[in-house]
Amino acid sequence: MEGGVDYLIDERKKAQFDVEAMKVAWAGSRQAFELSDRIAKLVANDPIFEKFSRPMLGRKELFKNSLRKVAHAWKLIIDLRLSEEEAKLLRHYIDEPAYTDLQWEMFIPAIEGQGTEEQKRKWLPLARKMQVIGSYAQTELGHGSNVQGLETTATFDPQTDEFVIHSPTLTSSKWWPGGTAKVSTHAIVYARLILDGQFHGVHGFIVQLRNLENHTPLPGITVGDIGMKFGNGAYNTMDNGVIRFNHVHIPRNQMLMRVSQVTREGKFVQSDVPRQLLYGTMVYVRQKIVADASKALSRAVCIATRYSAVRRQFGSRNGGPEIQVIDYKTQQSRLFPLLASAYAFRFVGEWLKWLYTDVKQRLEANDFSTLPEAHACTAGLKSLTTSATADGIEECRKLCGGHGYLVSSGIPELFATYVPACTFEGDNVVMMLQVARFLVKTVSELGYKQPVGTTAYMRRVTALMQSNCAVRTAEEWLNPGVVVEAFEARSTRMAVACGQRLAKFENPEEGFAELSADLVEASLAHCQVIVVSKFVEKLQQEIPGKGVKRLLEVLFYVYALFLLHKHQGDFLATGYLTPKQASLANDQLRILYSKVRPNAIALVDSFNHTDHLLSSILGRYDGNVYPKLYEAAFNDPFNDSDIADGIHQYVQPMLRQELHSAKL
Numbered sequence: 001m002e003g004g005v006d007y008l009i010d011e012r013k014k015a016q017f018d019v020e021a022m023k024v025a026w027a028g029s030r031q032a033f034e035l036s037d038r039i040a041k042l043v044a045n046d047p048i049f050e051k052f053s054r055p056m057l058g059r060k061e062l063f064k065n066s067l068r069k070v071a072h073a074w075k076l077i078i079d080l081r082l083s084e085e086e087a088k089l090l091r092h093y094i095d096e097p098a099y100t101d102l103q104w105e106m107f108i109p110a111i112e113g114q115g116t117e118e119q120k121r122k123w124l125p126l127a128r129k130m131q132v133i134g135s136y137a138q139t140e141l142g143h144g145s146n147v148q149g150l151e152t153t154a155t156f157d158p159q160t161d162e163f164v165i166h167s168p169t170l171t172s173s174k175w176w177p178g179g180t181a182k183v184s185t186h187a188i189v190y191a192r193l194i195l196d197g198q199f200h201g202v203h204g205f206i207v208q209l210r211n212l213e214n215h216t217p218l219p220g221i222t223v224g225d226i227g228m229k230f231g232n233g234a235y236n237t238m239d240n241g242v243i244r245f246n247h248v249h250i251p252r253n254q255m256l257m258r259v260s261q262v263t264r265e266g267k268f269v270q271s272d273v274p275r276q277l278l279y280g281t282m283v284y285v286r287q288k289i290v291a292d293a294s295k296a297l298s299r300a301v302c303i304a305t306r307y308s309a310v311r312r313q314f315g316s317r318n319g320g321p322e323i324q325v326i327d328y329k330t331q332q333s334r335l336f337p338l339l340a341s342a343y344a345f346r347f348v349g350e351w352l353k354w355l356y357t358d359v360k361q362r363l364e365a366n367d368f369s370t371l372p373e374a375h376a377c378t379a380g381l382k383s384l385t386t387s388a389t390a391d392g393i394e395e396c397r398k399l400c401g402g403h404g405y406l407v408s409s410g411i412p413e414l415f416a417t418y419v420p421a422c423t424f425e426g427d428n429v430v431m432m433l434q435v436a437r438f439l440v441k442t443v444s445e446l447g448y449k450q451p452v453g454t455t456a457y458m459r460r461v462t463a464l465m466q467s468n469c470a471v472r473t474a475e476e477w478l479n480p481g482v483v484v485e486a487f488e489a490r491s492t493r494m495a496v497a498c499g500q501r502l503a504k505f506e507n508p509e510e511g512f513a514e515l516s517a518d519l520v521e522a523s524l525a526h527c528q529v530i531v532v533s534k535f536v537e538k539l540q541q542e543i544p545g546k547g548v549k550r551l552l553e554v555l556f557y558v559y560a561l562f563l564l565h566k567h568q569g570d571f572l573a574t575g576y577l578t579p580k581q582a583s584l585a586n587d588q589l590r591i592l593y594s595k596v597r598p599n600a601i602a603l604v605d606s607f608n609h610t611d612h613l614l615s616s617i618l619g620r621y622d623g624n625v626y627p628k629l630y631e632a633a634f635n636d637p638f639n640d641s642d643i644a645d646g647i648h649q650y651v652q653p654m655l656r657q658e659l660h661s662a663k664l
């Protein structure tokens with residue numbers, strides 16, 4: 001058999017649910033589906049957005065090509081009068097990190113969240129029309145996670161009514177801001193505010209970096225690219241920059257002043273707005289990153305699933321075909337939990353978007369009560385989903401065997417582009433430690449304050465600590481209440497145990513540092529409660545389409561019981577489960593895999609990914625893998641000639657034993 005076309009045709013016939021309806025369930029609504037389908041096709045059919053050749057380009061060519069794509073996209077946005085939502089989808093489907101990510105996802109949101117009404121009136125129209133291009137310059141060479149440790153200074157000069165932005169040390173050089181090295185005209189620079197010699201915390205300042213006429217850096221500003229990053233194409237389309245400021249003057253009204261103000265006289269005024277709002281842009285982007293995780297994981301899973309149905313190894317009987325690798329139980333036990341995770345992350349991402357929208361409305365009305373929970377949820381779910389997605393993409397590479405390592409599989413570039421999400425916008429461990437602070441506080445207040453929101457389950461602390469799981473058969477695991485209760489009990493017990501151990505330390509900060517590894521595990525357990533519960537809530541809604549809800553239920557159990565199996569040490573150590581019950585959960589998992597199996601291809605088709613987005617020969621919709629792999633190999637510019645450059649110079653002299661006289 002040359003290709004896998006027939007295999008995928010057969011696989012699609014096996015589906016036990018309405019794929020078109022599942023596409024709508026995945027997209028969130030029919031309208032969302034139609035919108036993203038239209039934009040995906042617009043990108044896929046436009047040759048300027050071609051991306052197969054990306055990994056072969058040198059850095060300068062790669063970058064220039066990326067600038068061309070952005071300019072073309074902007075032209076489309078104007079010519080086709082695309083809405084902001086459509087424009088965001090366009091960026092998603094172009095699938096190339098670029099300075100516009102920072103413009104739209106950080107620069108503009110930072111001004112929206114931290115600027116005064118006057119600042120918003122001035123800067124937002126300019127930014128939305130791309131008349132200024134902004135980036136987000138927070139991280140420095142010496143500090144990223146520790147925002148309060150930033151060293152750049154913004155000193156008020158009452159003589160001129162200006163701030164003087166300065167980089168006093170090498171380590172204070174801004175380092176990493178995307179879009180900054182070559183493109184952005186402005187940046188939100190985070191710096192230590194100094195008034196009359198006194199430090200007043202870290203704040204954001206709008207600083208012009210380049211001349212708007214000729215694009216040269218302004219006096220006092222040294223700016224450049226920080227160098228090649230992991231992977232060839234991948235994140236190297238982005239110009240992550242280094243900036244040094246040498247006493248750069250900016251007007252006083254370019255400090256973002258919603259949270260605190262500096263008066264003409266140089267007095268510091270702290271408003272009622274909590275200082276944490278300075279971190280608001282990060283809450284927004286973390287929520288976006290969670291929504292993006294399901295997109296990235298679903299791409300890798302789609303490739304690995306289609307290829308697993310095409311690929312055959314071993315087991316031929318009487319000259320018949322060999323076994324499709326997707327039929328190996330080991331392949332299923334690695335692949336199907338990732339398939340289920342993609343759906344789980346999709347639904348928790350939907351919920352988090354709702355939570356963020358609610359918090360944003362409250363913040364606009366000066367209600368800050370839900371900010372701590374929003375921070376803990378976005379930080380924790382950002383950490384959980386990006387870690388699982390990065391690991392999942394790498395697992396998908398292995399699931400594709402040797403061919404997964406080829407750039408033409410689409411997986412290496414996806415991995416290289418995705419993996420910094422575990423670090424940027426908050427290192428994943430540092431983020432889990434933020435959840436831990438929130439949990440420790442919640443647990444310490446249990447006696448007199450009712451936990452709310454995502455920790456509301458801890459109201460039942462006594463029951464969750466005392467009663468144990470009642471499951472007696474594998475079948476009894478197929479009950480959402482039973483599953484959720486198991487996760488809640490494990491999380492509560494881990495959090496309470498941490499709280500009890502912390503209480504033994506005289507100095508709480510010392511205790512927190514000493515127990516931090518356990519606290520991270522307890523935080524992960526709590527975040528898993530959120531994902532599992534939000535999946536159940538999704539299932540409680542009306543989900544139209546033949547067999548759609550039933551398949552989503554199967555995926556829910558796969559996701560939850562796989563986690564239970566993976567973390568069974570926690571479930572057993574906390575005493576909620578017996579080894580027998582954990583083993584029954586695993587038995588049920590095997591049964592569930594056989595329910596997923598006939599639907600696997602249809603479930604990944606439901607992501608509605610175009611071949612352009614996947615950019616993968618192994619994941620082609622038509623399954624025509626082998627002929628296309630063969631064709632791509634001979635289309636590689638390296639195969640232009642049978643005799644590669646350097647063969648005559650370096651190989652032939654060796655073959656002829658003439659190296660002594662060769663010119664090397």
Ligand SMILES: CCCCCCCC/C=C\CCCCCCCCCC(=O)SCCNC(=O)CCNC(=O)[C@H](O)C(C)(C)COP(=O)(O)OP(=O)(O)OC[C@H]1O[C@@H](n2cnc3c(N)ncnc32)[C@H](O)[C@@H]1OP(=O)(O)O
Nearest residue numbers: 097101105144145147276279288289292375421424425426
């Ligand atoms: C195409 C790429 C493919 C990848 C996929 C991604 C695509 C995503 C889709 C769209 C988005 C595109 C975006 C563009 C790409 C992103 C590029 C990345 C940009 C960056 O990385 S910007 C830099 C980000 N930097 C960080 O995240 C730094 C992390 N550090 C911190 O957040 C904080 O410093 C800290 C939380 C670790 C500690 O802060 P500190 O001041 O020391 O505070 P504490 O004393 O610990 O806490 C004080 C108090 O405040 C609370 N708090 C902390 N943070 C927040 C917050 N954000 N909101 C609300 N409250 C907060 C904290 O809990 C404490 O509360 P308490 O006193 O305990 O009650």
Ligand SMILES: Cc1cc2nc3c(=O)[nH]c(=O)nc-3n(C[C@H](O)[C@H](O)[C@H](O)COP(=O)(O)OP(=O)(O)OC[C@H]3O[C@@H](n4cnc5c(N)ncnc54)[C@H](O)[C@@H]3O)c2cc1C
Nearest residue numbers: 136137138139143144145176177178420423424425426429
């Ligand atoms: C591709 C990419 C794009 C980026 N874009 C931008 C941008 O546009 N703008 C911008 O400002 N920044 C940007 N960044 C920077 C990014 O936000 C930081 O790298 C990130 O916040 C992590 O901070 P760090 O580098 O200081 O890591 P560090 O904090 O130095 O982390 C190093 C190690 O120390 C551990 N660690 C640190 N603190 C603690 C602690 N308290 N307890 C336990 N362990 C700890 C971490 O877990 C990690 O293992 C980008 C980074 C990348 C990779």
